[in-house]
Amino acid sequence: MQRYNQLINNKFNSFDLLIIILFSFLPLSFVFGNAAININIFLIDVVFLLYCFHYKDWSWLKSKVFIVLFIFYLFLILNSVFAYYIILENEIEGIKRSLLFIKFIILVFAISTLLINENKLNLINKSWLIISLIIIFDIFYERYFGKNLLGYTSPNYRRVVSFFKDEMVVGGYMLCFGFVSITYFLNTKLNKKLTLIYLLILLIIPISIFLTGERSNFIKSIFIFLIITFFLNKEKYLFNGKILLPIFILIITCIIYLNENLKTRYSQFFIRISAAESTLDFYQKFENIKYIAHYDTAIKIFKNYPLTGVGNKNFRNECSKDIYFEKKIKLSDARCSTHPHQIHFELLSEQGIIGYFFIIFSIIFFLFKNIKVFINTSNINHLSNISYIIVFFLPVLPGAGIFSTFNGSIFWIIFSLCYLNYKTANTKKINQNYNLSK
Numbered sequence: 001m002q003r004y005n006q007l008i009n010n011k012f013n014s015f016d017l018l019i020i021i022l023f024s025f026l027p028l029s030f031v032f033g034n035a036a037i038n039i040n041i042f043l044i045d046v047v048f049l050l051y052c053f054h055y056k057d058w059s060w061l062k063s064k065v066f067i068v069l070f071i072f073y074l075f076l077i078l079n080s081v082f083a084y085y086i087i088l089e090n091e092i093e094g095i096k097r098s099l100l101f102i103k104f105i106i107l108v109f110a111i112s113t114l115l116i117n118e119n120k121l122n123l124i125n126k127s128w129l130i131i132s133l134i135i136i137f138d139i140f141y142e143r144y145f146g147k148n149l150l151g152y153t154s155p156n157y158r159r160v161v162s163f164f165k166d167e168m169v170v171g172g173y174m175l176c177f178g179f180v181s182i183t184y185f186l187n188t189k190l191n192k193k194l195t196l197i198y199l200l201i202l203l204i205i206p207i208s209i210f211l212t213g214e215r216s217n218f219i220k221s222i223f224i225f226l227i228i229t230f231f232l233n234k235e236k237y238l239f240n241g242k243i244l245l246p247i248f249i250l251i252i253t254c255i256i257y258l259n260e261n262l263k264t265r266y267s268q269f270f271i272r273i274s275a276a277e278s279t280l281d282f283y284q285k286f287e288n289i290k291y292i293a294h295y296d297t298a299i300k301i302f303k304n305y306p307l308t309g310v311g312n313k314n315f316r317n318e319c320s321k322d323i324y325f326e327k328k329i330k331l332s333d334a335r336c337s338t339h340p341h342q343i344h345f346e347l348l349s350e351q352g353i354i355g356y357f358f359i360i361f362s363i364i365f366f367l368f369k370n371i372k373v374f375i376n377t378s379n380i381n382h383l384s385n386i387s388y389i390i391v392f393f394l395p396v397l398p399g400a401g402i403f404s405t406f407n408g409s410i411f412w413i414i415f416s417l418c419y420l421n422y423k424t425a426n427t428k429k430i431n432q433n434y435n436l437s438k
Helices: 002-009 014-024 026-032 034-055 064-087 093-100 102-114 118-145 170-186 192-212 215-230 241-258 260-275 291-304 343-377 380-392 406-437
Strands: none
Touching: 014 026, 014 034, 014 102, 014 118, 026 034, 026 118, 026 170, 026 406, 034 102, 034 406, 064 093, 064 102, 064 343, 093 102, 102 406, 118 170, 118 192, 170 192, 170 215, 170 380, 170 406, 192 215, 192 241, 192 260, 215 241, 215 260, 215 380, 241 260, 291 343, 343 380, 343 406, 380 406
């Protein structure tokens, strides 16, 4: 408690400035690529451990969240070693990935400890919002002119790359840093002018994700947007947040009507299903959807190794075997990928039923505790983080897992910020009870 109060009241020193720089650079590291992401997270982890050594603050090692994550970390390592010796001999990549998972565990407590100072967090979120606004503008620019501000063009004319050069992941980026930064400021005390500006930005974020052509991320953004707007009350935000929904629908409808490429992009999936004859079986209806081959392979892998799966990041090594070829699936020859493109199939195929239920029940318990805190605090930023974790685990929708560099890092950043809000709310409650008892 004393250390918390010190961090809240301290003015910025050189150590604080280093923290601000590292966290402010975090969104840009996603633009620069996986190497930059890993270096940034590594530096944050090192700075946090130096902080712990200097202040002799290791209390986080006793927290329930750390204990659960560390138990899962040990499971990952043991499961990868088992896969190395029993299932996929000489495939050591899974063991390396499992050992490096510790970076995400440390990141959770680095964020929830180093960012409890509101002034520090305010500066960091300002930088995140500015970067997100630049990327939003670039998305609109590329959609209209066919190339982004730096001249990058997408390998798929129906998708947008923005500053990510040849990676079509900008929608996933906005799903994280866009919602996080804008809801942070929506949660602060605002005048009427700033409230309207921030609500406008909130409205633009899912629209920009729609323009990227990333269907799965757009659907996820709708969920987050709907949940946030449902809890925007008239007393604080000038008008009921639900009024943003018809405006959002009207804008999306106009864009679809005016842009044939986007119309085709978002309608083709439903056209395939509706056009399919009722006599066709499941595989024939979805034969042109590449993810079906990934899902089918992941299910078959799980059936072969139900308890432990094939080990962390080993789907890519196992999927090429002939036993996973399914002649009913048109794209079965393309069944191999770095991951099955669905979080539940990834966990089941690589971690088995043991790892799957451990992480799913842990996430459910974590969400339950955080939802209880949100009910008491009405913190819109906390709600945004909770919503992201929920949509991350939505079944059916394609997406990457919690171990990859890009999507995995985004997930653990959101998880860490959610835990930060949880800790902050509980600490304030303890302080209030203490003051009342004096």
